Amino acid sequence: MAFSAISCVILGLLILVMEDVALHAEARAFFVFGDSLVDSGNNNYLATTARADSPPYGIDYPTRRPTGRFSNGLNIPDLINEKIGSGPVLPYLNPRLRGRALLNGANFASAGIGILNDTGIQFLNIIRMYRQLQYFEEYQQRVRALIGARRTKQLVHGAFVHITVGGNDFVNNYYLIPYSARSQQFALPDYVKHLISEYRKILLSLYKLGGRRILVTGTGPMGCAPAEVATRSTNGGCSAELQRAASLYNPQLVDMLKGLNRKIGKDVFIGANIRQMNLDLITNPKAYGFTISKTACCGQGPYNGLGLCTMASNLCSNRNLYVFWDAFHPSEKANRLIVQQMFSAPTKYMDPMNISTVVALDSRI
Numbered sequence: 001m002a003f004s005a006i007s008c009v010i011l012g013l014l015i016l017v018m019e020d021v022a023l024h025a026e027a028r029a030f031f032v033f034g035d036s037l038v039d040s041g042n043n044n045y046l047a048t049t050a051r052a053d054s055p056p057y058g059i060d061y062p063t064r065r066p067t068g069r070f071s072n073g074l075n076i077p078d079l080i081n082e083k084i085g086s087g088p089v090l091p092y093l094n095p096r097l098r099g100r101a102l103l104n105g106a107n108f109a110s111a112g113i114g115i116l117n118d119t120g121i122q123f124l125n126i127i128r129m130y131r132q133l134q135y136f137e138e139y140q141q142r143v144r145a146l147i148g149a150r151r152t153k154q155l156v157h158g159a160f161v162h163i164t165v166g167g168n169d170f171v172n173n174y175y176l177i178p179y180s181a182r183s184q185q186f187a188l189p190d191y192v193k194h195l196i197s198e199y200r201k202i203l204l205s206l207y208k209l210g211g212r213r214i215l216v217t218g219t220g221p222m223g224c225a226p227a228e229v230a231t232r233s234t235n236g237g238c239s240a241e242l243q244r245a246a247s248l249y250n251p252q253l254v255d256m257l258k259g260l261n262r263k264i265g266k267d268v269f270i271g272a273n274i275r276q277m278n279l280d281l282i283t284n285p286k287a288y289g290f291t292i293s294k295t296a297c298c299g300q301g302p303y304n305g306l307g308l309c310t311m312a313s314n315l316c317s318n319r320n321l322y323v324f325w326d327a328f329h330p331s332e333k334a335n336r337l338i339v340q341q342m343f344s345a346p347t348k349y350m351d352p353m354n355i356s357t358v359v360a361l362d363s364r365i
C-alpha cells in the first residue's frame with residue numbers, strides 16, 4: 001500500500017516534470033545572431049576591447065548594472081523577446097546557459113563582428129559569423145541530449161530568429177581608416193555587392209541549420225551616428241559617404257531576401273528597414289519625445305562622438321530624451337520605438353510583413 005502510494009507520487013512528479021519540459025519546448029524559442037546591436041554579453045567572456053561590461057552601460061537596466069549590452073538598458077532583441085519569447089535568453093557563453101534554460105533559445109551575437117571575417121580584426125578575439133553558426137550547431141546537439149532529436153527539431157523550426165550584422169563591415173572595415181585594404185580592393189558599389197553575396201551564404205546556412213522565421217535587419221543610417229557626425233561631417237549633418245553606403249546596401253539586402261524566399265518558396269526571411277525607422281527618429285525627434293538626436297548621451301568630444309563611453313565620459317541625465325546612447329548605439333527608448341515599428345509597421349518598413357503578422361500566421365499552424 002505504502003509502496004504503491006509512493007510510486008504514484010513519484011509517477012505524478014515525473015509526469016509534472018515531463019509536462020513542464022514539454023511546455024517549455026513548445027513555447028517559442030528565440031535565437032539571436034550578429035553584432036553589438038544585439039550582443040547581450042558574449043564578449044564579457046572574451047579577451048576583446050569590444051565590450052560593454054562597465055558602467056555607465058546598463059545604468060537603466062533593471063539591475064542598474066552593466067551586462068554587456070551596448071545600451072543604457074534593454075536592447076532590441078530583449079524587447080522582441082519580451083513580446084514573443086518563452087523566457088530569458090542568455091548569451092551562449094554564459095555558464096548559466098545549461099539544462100532547461102537552453103530551451104528558451106540562445107544569443108550568439110558578438111560585438112565588433114561583421115559579415116566578413118576581416119571585419120573587426122582590431123577587436124581581436126570576437127565570435128565571427130561562421131563561428132556563431134558553429135555554436136548554433138553545438139547548441140542543437142546539447143538540446144538533443146536534453147529533449148531528443150525530434151523535439152529539438154520542432155523547437156528550432158518553431159523558433160523566432162533575429163540577425164543584425166553588416167554595419168561593422170562599413171564603419172569598422174571599409175571606412176575604418178583612409179585607404180583601408182577593402183576600400184583599395186573595391187569601389188563602394190562593388191563592396192556592397194560582395195557583402196550581399198557573402199551575407200546570402202550566411203543566411204542560407206542559418207536556414208539549413210533549421211531557421212524558419214528569420215528577422216534580418218538592414219544597417220541603420222550609419223552616417224548619422226554621433227561617431228560619424230563627429231569625425232566626417234563638415235556641417236553637423238549626417239556623413240554623406242556613409243549615408244550613401246547605407247542607401248546602396250539596404251535595398252539590395254531586401255532584394256536578396258526576397259530572392260531567398262522565392263527560392264525556398266516560403267516567407268522565411270523578414271527584412272526590417274532599420275535605416276528608415278531610425279531616420280524617422282533622427283529627422284523628427286520631437287514627434288517621438290526626443291530632444292537630442294545627433295549628440296550621444298554618453299561620450300566626449302563633438303556630439304559626444306569620440307572614443308568610448310566610460311565613467312570619465314559626459315553622461316546625460318535623462319536617457320529618454322536621446323536617440324543615441326553612445327557614439328554608435330541607440331538608447332533603450334529608441335530601441336523601444338524601433339521594436340514597436342517592427343511589430344506594427346507597413347511593408348515600407350517590414351518586408352514582406354511585420355512581426356504581429358508573423359506571430360498571427362505561425363500561431364495558426
Ligand SMILES: *[C@@H]1O[C@H](CO)[C@@H](O)[C@H](O)[C@H]1NC(C)=O
Nearest residue numbers: 115116117118128130131198
Ligand atoms: C571565414 O573563416 C572561416 C574559418 O576560417 C571560413 O570557413 C569561412 O569560409 C570564412 N568566410 C569568408 C566569407 O571568408
Ligand SMILES: *[C@@H]1O[C@H](CO)[C@@H](O)[C@H](O)[C@H]1NC(C)=O
Nearest residue numbers: 343344345346347354356357
Ligand atoms: C501589420 O501588417 C499588417 C499587414 O500589412 C497590417 O494590416 C497591420 O495593420 C500591421 N500591424 C499590426 C499591428 O498587425
